[in-house]
Amino acid sequence: MTPTLYRAAFMHTPSSPFTDAEALHVQQDGGLLVDGGQITASGDFVKLRAKNPEATVMDLGGGVLLPGFVDTHVHYPQVRIIGGLGMPLLDWLERCALPEEARLSDTAYARAVAKDFLHGLRCNGTTTALVFGSHFKGAMDLFFEEAAATGLRTVAGLVVSDRMLRDELHTTPELAYAEGKALIERWHGVGRARYAVTPRFSLSASEGILDACAALMTEFPDVHFTSHINENVREVQTVKELFPGSLDYLDTYDRAGLLGRRSVLAHSVHTTDRELVQMAAHHCTAAHCPCSNSALGSGLFPLKRHLNAGVHVSLGTDVGGGTGFSMLKEGLQAYFMQQLLGDGGVPLTPAHLLYLSTRAGAEALDMQDQIGDFGVGKAFDAVWLRPPEGSTLEAMLGHTESASATLAALYAGGTQADVARVWVGGDEVFTRAEFKGSKSAQKQPPVLAS
Numbered sequence: 001m002t003p004t005l006y007r008a009a010f011m012h013t014p015s016s017p018f019t020d021a022e023a024l025h026v027q028q029d030g031g032l033l034v035d036g037g038q039i040t041a042s043g044d045f046v047k048l049r050a051k052n053p054e055a056t057v058m059d060l061g062g063g064v065l066l067p068g069f070v071d072t073h074v075h076y077p078q079v080r081i082i083g084g085l086g087m088p089l090l091d092w093l094e095r096c097a098l099p100e101e102a103r104l105s106d107t108a109y110a111r112a113v114a115k116d117f118l119h120g121l122r123c124n125g126t127t128t129a130l131v132f133g134s135h136f137k138g139a140m141d142l143f144f145e146e147a148a149a150t151g152l153r154t155v156a157g158l159v160v161s162d163r164m165l166r167d168e169l170h171t172t173p174e175l176a177y178a179e180g181k182a183l184i185e186r187w188h189g190v191g192r193a194r195y196a197v198t199p200r201f202s203l204s205a206s207e208g209i210l211d212a213c214a215a216l217m218t219e220f221p222d223v224h225f226t227s228h229i230n231e232n233v234r235e236v237q238t239v240k241e242l243f244p245g246s247l248d249y250l251d252t253y254d255r256a257g258l259l260g261r262r263s264v265l266a267h268s269v270h271t272t273d274r275e276l277v278q279m280a281a282h283h284c285t286a287a288h289c290p291c292s293n294s295a296l297g298s299g300l301f302p303l304k305r306h307l308n309a310g311v312h313v314s315l316g317t318d319v320g321g322g323t324g325f326s327m328l329k330e331g332l333q334a335y336f337m338q339q340l341l342g343d344g345g346v347p348l349t350p351a352h353l354l355y356l357s358t359r360a361g362a363e364a365l366d367m368q369d370q371i372g373d374f375g376v377g378k379a380f381d382a383v384w385l386r387p388p389e390g391s392t393l394e395a396m397l398g399h400t401e402s403a404s405a406t407l408a409a410l411y412a413g414g415t416q417a418d419v420a421r422v423w424v425g426g427d428e429v430f431t432r433a434e435f436k437g438s439k440s441a442q443k444q445p446p447v448l449a450s
């Protein structure tokens with residue numbers, strides 16, 4: 001097949017701006033040569049064109065190309081209940097989330113929800129997601145089927161619990177193990193799917209359920225692990241009462257043997273210093289979900305304490321406690337919350353926001369060698385942000401004075417409406433209506449100011 005040379009203004013963060021002041025890489029008139037879904041050359045368009053006259057050029061003028069977003073905490077069954085405002089976590093679960101999650105026992109309903117969910121991801125430019133699944137095995141089988149049909153990369157698993165939710169959402173350790181094993185054998189490593197062992201949270205998972213999860217991870221050592229931790233003060237207190245023999249919330253997972261390099265713990269708002277030391281020692285990731293933390297009033301994420309302790313941090317939208325799939329909005333909200341923390345906050349630059357919504361997520365999933373930036377050898381997972389004509393964002397981008405200011409404008413003003421094209425492994429998985437059928441965009445020059 002003839003390689004494709006994508007011509008675009010592009011930005012990416014091949015390293016972390018938290019440790020590298022030069023992490024943001026910018027190409028004003030950039031070229032990405034893609035062959036068989038992989039980036040084989042990355043740099044200046046004119047130079048790449050001269051070296052590769054045979055390549056088909058796809059001109060992405062008038063916008064900005066970023067690596068596909070990586071959402072590390074998002075609930076598939078909750079897409080239709082986004083917007084349940086005004087309640088703290090445990091009330092919101094009881095009144096909004098769990099009644100909807102119970103409806104996924106109906107596989108026809110679950111399939112429709114899966115379609116809504118996957119469409120929400122791709123039309124927002126999210127190309128990889130660590131997905132919190134359903135409590136029903138049937139709903140997970142069809143989720144993986146639908147995910148394969150969209151072409152997105154998903155890491156997902158059956159959610160297991162055996163207390164304090166609703167009867168229809170409860171399972172047993174034996175069934176949790178058997179259904180998890182069947183799903184892993186059918187889906188883990190198949191196409192772009194991977195499996196995540198997923199107890200809902202220690203509040204709803206007995207030691208027996210956590211042990212069943214650990215048995216799966218021993219048997220299949222390359223699967224992922226995800227759950228919730230330290231989201232809400234009432235939740236933390238309840239977990240403490242349910243596990244009198246554990247040191248703290250993290251210890252409930254640690255004692256079961258569930259923590260490691262591929263463990264992602266969502267929220268981590270009320271985490272103690274001891275827990276942070278242990279999270280760093282296990283190389284776990286904290287998935288920060290700022291819109292959800294704000295919507296449910298869960299608290300202000302202590303990013304500085306995580307970074308000082310050496311805990312890796314990524315970003316998640318936490319749909320439906322969060323307010324939508326846009327990782328641009330999520331990045332902006334992360335920025336807001338650090339601003340509000342004053343001296344206790346970390347001043348986030350546009351480069352930090354880009355890193356948190358792309359490369360940091362790839363690292364959380366141990367997929368940094370495949371995705372997360374535009375380096376040679378990476379899969380071509382990308383989102384082309386091109387605001388509609390006449391939009392405010394278009395006016396903003398036309399007047400920015402640096403690449404960093406352009407990136408700031410994208411996070412401050414960008415929405416789903418600005419996502420024009422999305423690729424995963426070189427396959428176009430979303431195309432905004434106005435670009436359908438056209439091989440190249442309008443003739444505008446790339447939009448980055450020098």
Ligand SMILES: [Zn+2]
Nearest residue numbers: 075228266318
């Ligand atoms: Zn969640």
